Amino acid sequence: MLQTLALIQRSAEDPQRVAALARRQERELRGWLAGGDSREQGGRLAGALESAAAEVEAAAGGTVEVVAVGDCPLDEPARAVLGAAREAMLNAAKFAGQAPVSVYAELSDERIAVFVRDRGAGFDPATVPPGRRGVRESIVGRMRRAGGSATVRALPGGGTEVEIAIDRGSRP
């Protein structure tokens, strides 16, 4: 924390860096205030998604806001979702510009659904940058192999939403 404050002072000329530092510190402090609860340590998906968002913010800049309803253990299907969601977040953060990336997760023992949306400039599917298409296929492919699904939608108002889902219903 003190170190971050020092960094902020030294980076005062660089507002984006200051924002990123403050943001990271906020997240850490918040995690600490929450008492390092089960979400952080107990191998649960909600906490893992938060951590992934923090990593993506550190790597790609910008803001990734996670809202999770419910929780579930970090087992195999949950890990598949986590990997795909992290990739979707990273991709979204690159295209989001200044607007935050929204991540919404509905987690239960029966089913996991995660939505990752950015507000990047709207795009025409025919002219998707090749890099972006590759990432897209990798997210879809990853989920298909895991027995789930991933859908990518271009939103009319601009931006993209990736919906990642898997049923856990048949598991004990």
Added chain:
Amino acid sequence: MSDASGPVPQVVIVDDHDLFRAGVRASLGPRVEVVAESGDVEGAVCVIEELEPDVVLLDVHMPGGGGEEVIRRLGASRPAVRFLALSVSDAAEDVIALIRAGARGYVTKTISGPELADAVCRVRDGDAVFSPRLAGFVLDAFAGEIPAEQVDPELDLLTPREREVLQHIARGYMYKEIAAQLGISAKTVEAHVSAVLRKLQLSSRHELTRWAVHRRLIEE
């Protein structure tokens, strides 16, 4: 999303961090008029009683009781004043307690200036303002099962449509986008959100009650 109509709303900012108040004031721009700021509960109550602003931007956590204490001290004495919670606080129980005390919504401090100005105007017009995080809290609070004989369907359950609207808010959709997605008008989206706010304030659902008790809200 309704654009500001009518006169510029008068706003009081209540937050114990000087720097943050200055930042909010600067980011709000000309669409609202900041008539006063206060850094503590006592000062906030005085200034709100004196100035009767349209909207009070209220921090959840402050020395001396926080936003909830401000609303409770004012009681019903200033019914025209509307409150919007603005905080970094992540604790669901604190945010829900403030809503149950009477705030018309909750936005996180990462909100952009123009969005905040828009939220202020909507609250002034009597609408409810839900951020993605608040939508998540509400979905969580209404998710648990409660014994059927205790359910008041008017207050204790969300309709499928209300749930759908909240899920879209949590996904980061704006009201206008939700309306387009669900094939309803923006006014109808607004009506659903206001209905949810009412349930949030009046439901005696187990989870909400537990939170309220936890925060010593219910003492009688």
